Amino acid sequence: MNWYQMESQEVMDKLNRFKDRGLSQKEVIKRQRHYGKNELQSEKGPGFFRQFAAQFKDFMILTLLAAAGISFFASYAQGEMNLTDPLIILAIVILNALLGIYQEKKAEHSLAHLRSLQTPQCQVLRDGKRQTISSPELVPGDLVYLDTGCLVPADGRLLLTHNLSANESALTGETGSIEKTSDSLPMENLSLGDQLNMVFSGTMITTGNGLFCVTETGMNTQIGKIAGMLSHEQAPQTPLTRRLNHTGKVLGILALIICAILFFLGLQKNQPVFDMFMTSVSLGVAAIPESLPALVTIMLSLGVERMAKQCxxxxxxxxxxxxxxxxxxxxxxxxxxxxxRMTVRNIYSTENEKTLLRYFLLCNNQSGPLEHALIHYGASSGLIYTEVRKEFPIIEEIPFDSIRKRMTTLHRTPNGYLAITKGAPEFILANCHSYLDKDGSTRPLTHTMRHRLNEQIENYTANALRVIALGFCLHKSRPDNNSLESHLVFLGMAGLIDPPxxxxxxxxxxxxxxxxxxxxxxxxxxxxxxxxxxxxxxxxxxxxxxxxxxxxxxxxxxxxxxxxxxxxxxxxxxxxxxxxxxxxxxxxxxxxxxxxxxxxxxxxxxxxxxxxxxxxxxxxxxxxxxxxxxxxxxxxxxxxVREGRGIYDNIKKAIHFLLSCNIGEIMTIFVAIFFGLSAPLLPVQLLFINLVTDSFPALCLGVEPPDPDSMNRPPLSKNESIFHFDTVFQMVLEGMFIGSLALFAYTSGNSTMCFAVLSLSQLVHSFNMRSEHSLLETGILGNKKLLFSVLFCIVLQCLVICVPVLQPIFHTQALNPREWVVVGILSLMPIPLMEISKRLHG
Missing domain, CATH: 3.40.50.1000 (HAD superfamily/HAD-like)
Structure with a gap:
């Protein structure tokens, strides 16, 4: 049997046989040893270094660490000791690890706030004396006093109540104060909000006072059970994380395969073993977009700013x-x-709506949301609460409580006294013998009229309205309390609701x-x-x-x-x-x-x-x-959600752009080696392309506004890959085309032209990634950040080719005007290719 089903005496028999004296100190010590302290507990979490190490289990992170090691080895073997690439990769990995640790602190922070909800002190009856003790010292069986404004320190069964109500919205989600009682409730399987003779830890007493017997403490309270659920609840892995992990695995495996194929292919072509090893390693590193995790983090951060504007x-x-x-x-x-916010949805008056509202304002002590709703509705009809109350001064009030389910006020009038009662419609009707008609006369409340009023009440309740009825009675002399609420004249009712x-x-x-x-x-x-x-x-x-x-x-x-x-x-x-x-x-x-x-x-x-x-x-x-x-x-x-879809689309565009560019780089080197040519690109040139001319445009794709049609399509499936087969095919096609342009520049010119075409064509290709619609429709001025980043990268590309001090670092040579024209024409070719592709696809 549940505590709320038991009579008060039965509860006391089980938990505290000394209702008049409370527990003895000896019994308290005994129970504290058995039940422990009345506080929320949490398991000690792993230390920082253990949490940090746990972040390196992800395949993409392991792949990036391997890439950093290979990059370091490659630069060391060539005697360059260029640590830029491995240091950037390590910075990305550490950033991701710190973000992971931050997320894992959520449960710990939530439990800390749960603990803060428990009041530090409470008043109890022990050894026949009312004492103030620390809340954690409470044990089952303690008798605790409740007063208006206090937080309930433990779960318990109410023994005495006087106008007691509690706000349990933080625990149950139900708005407003819940009126409490000490009577037993025989029903089974009542929800927390319906257990009117129970109080729960962490909730607040809004009115009245009472006494309760503690039934549960610490982790056995309702708030403790929530804490237990919270500490064991694991946050799910996000769809983007799943998709990036899958992409990382695929890229890592492909990088290993490409390295192996290229290495053995070079050996068959009688290329030097060490040179082929270094070329294969460089290409493997190039196959992995090292900047991708950082780009995703930055794009998400930009999304944070955009969503903040949406509140x-x-x-x-x-x-x-x-x-x-x-x-x-x-x-x-x-x-x-x-x-x-409670709002008056309907008003029904047997006489005049303004008279009914005037009486609702007179019988009103502004004590809750229902009272304020009536005051607000009256104001909208030109009736000001303070002015109405001045007309008929209140001389007595019987406040609302959960047992009576009504409130009564007595007012002085020029001709005597006016008693007004408002409350549950079933009580008001039961005590009314007449009603006020449209002409202001009092008529008998016949069976037919009662039936009509009950139909109105049923109509209101069927539409989830809270119904408050009102009756009044005029007295020549001041009535006693026993006759205040009898022989009422029915005036009307109001239907209230928290509206959408x-x-x-x-x-x-x-x-x-x-x-x-x-x-x-x-x-x-x-x-x-x-x-x-x-x-x-x-x-x-x-x-x-x-x-x-x-x-x-x-x-x-x-x-x-x-x-x-x-x-x-x-x-x-x-x-x-x-x-x-x-x-x-x-x-x-x-x-x-x-x-x-x-x-x-x-x-x-x-x-x-x-x-x-x-x-x-x-x-x-x-x-x-x-x-x-x-x-x-x-x-x-x-x-x-609209912003989120736009951000995901932008991340997808950036990944599409990076991977199509990487495919172009892979194809350029792979095909050259396959046909017995020397590698057209050196590791330092691949590094420049990956970390400069690829990354800046990819980042600027992240500021594209959401597609107007983003809310006209269904959401992605949780396990759906970032790219469908047709998208992968499109990326391969784009990469092969860019690689073909670079190879043409290499075979018809030199390695510097190849380097320039590969870099510049990728920059031009970034404009194609802005939208699935034609570039003729979207233009290149719609994303000014992308335009400026492309122009900035073009300037950098020209500098590494034209500035003498940079030429030996990047192994470039100056190009003559004819070669620049060829580079320019080849670099612009991705635009017509994508325009044709977009037309064919729709």
Missing amino acids: AVIRHLPAVETLGSASVICSDKTGTLTQN RPEAYAAVKSCQHAGIRPIMITGDHKNTAAAIGKELGICQTKDEVITGADLDAISDRSLPAALKKYHVFARVSPAHKVRLVKGYQAMGNVVAMTGDGVNDAPALKAADIGCAMGRTGTDVAKNASDIILMDDNFSTIVSA
Whole structure:
């Protein structure tokens, strides 16, 4: 049996037999030895050096380290000791390792913030005395006092309550204060939000006071269970990381094969063994785009700046691209899809709406979101709260509480006294015997009229509105408290709701159009979730809504079918959220998850992209996330997805450009050796091309704006490669063409012309990479950074050829005007080739 199902005495019999005295100090020491301290624990993580070493297990990193070693050996063997290439590669590897360590600190930071939520001190009854103790010293069975504004120090069963309510939104996701009771609840399998006689560690008491018996401490509390889930939850590998790892493996293997083939081919052509070894090593190093990891890091950093302008702050770089691959967005309802502000949606008055609003303002103490919603609605109708209250001064108030479910105020009028009661419609109607008609007269509340009013109430509740009814009574003399709420005259009711954000519907439709499935997850009731879901277009009927309790009854085997059927999940727990995220991931989806509370942290970390709320989010949620939405807005996620897709497209363009250029370099050397010619390019020239004339244009491709059609296509599959077969074929074709141009310059001219054509043609080719559309449509001025980088690299290329002091370093010679013309014509040839290719492809 659960604690909430037990009577108070039964709880005390199990945990503390001395209700009037509390635990003795001797019993406290005994229980502390058994249960331990009331604090969250975390396993000691690995040290910095161990974490640093763990980052070098990736194949691409190992390939780059091998490339650095080979590059160092090659320069040492030739007596040059040029350490530029190996040092740059090592810098890239160290940067990636440090980024990996940074990501692994997420769980540690989240647990630290979870620990900070526990109040440092609390008041308990021990040895018959009320004492103030440190929160970690609490044990099960302790009797703890609660007062307005305090944080609950442990989980427990309430024994006494007086107007007690708690804000549990950080734990349950449900907005507003929850009214508490000390009565037992016989129902089974209640969600946390429905356990009204329980209080939970880390939540806040908003009104009233009470006494509870501690049932769970430390890691056994609900917040402790979340901490346990968080520490064991592993952040998934991002799609970009998977794709780059795959690309790295392919490039590494191809580099080894190319080196071996070229080496043995040269030996068959009677080339010197050492020269062939050095040429093969140089070509193998050239086959790997050493600048690629650094370029990706810089492009993602540029994406961070662009997303910041969309109110999305990126905490972890890979999330920039991952968001563009999202196929499912699991969004919290409150504050993200809705405004997180109670609003009057409907008003029904039997007499006059203005009279009803005036009475709603009189019976109003501004104590909560519902009260403020009525005040705001009254103001929109010209009724100012302070002015209305002056008309009929309040002389007595009976505040709202969870047992009575109503509030009553008594006001002085020129002719006597006015009692106004507002609250649950079932109580108001039960105590009304008449109603105020349109003409201002009082008429009997007949069976027909009651039926009409009940239909109105049912209509409101069916649309997930919270219904507040109001009745009043005029008295000639001051009534006593027993008659204040009897013989009421029914005046009307208001239907309130936390409405959807104005832009949320369009954002949901944009997601669906882009092949992204929006899912709503909330701690609210099923009817409320269904109403908001239908209004936003997330679901069509109530049959597409399921509660956490019903989700528990679904086996893991049947879960995929359920996830396809349901679009809205209500009354869910933290474990449910993690299960949903992992369920969608198992179906091959890239999952984005939004959240703001402590209860969301495990799911935020488990998701491919965790999106925390910047305004209402807890520190725990923010530190478990990858992205923080500064405006708490669902539409911001959609804008960030658009940016993410654009960033991924730019990374893809840069990789396409680098690999097609590397293929051109490989082909130039490979074909020359195959036909018995000497190597047309030296290692220092390959290094110049790879680190200068390739890298700068590739980086500038990263600032291309998102394609206008980026949200008109479905997201990439999680396991999809960066390139399809037709794209690989296109890269090979482009590389072969560039290599052919360089070989033509070599055979008809000299090695300097070959070097110049290979470098300059690649620079020209970068303009082709900007878009799949014709260069005649996009032009070369659309990306001024790319234009300036190309011009800068052309100047550098001319310097290494024309400046005498640089010629011996790069093994170049001055070219005459005719040779420059040939170089210029050959270097421009990639443009007509790509124009023809783009026309053929569409």
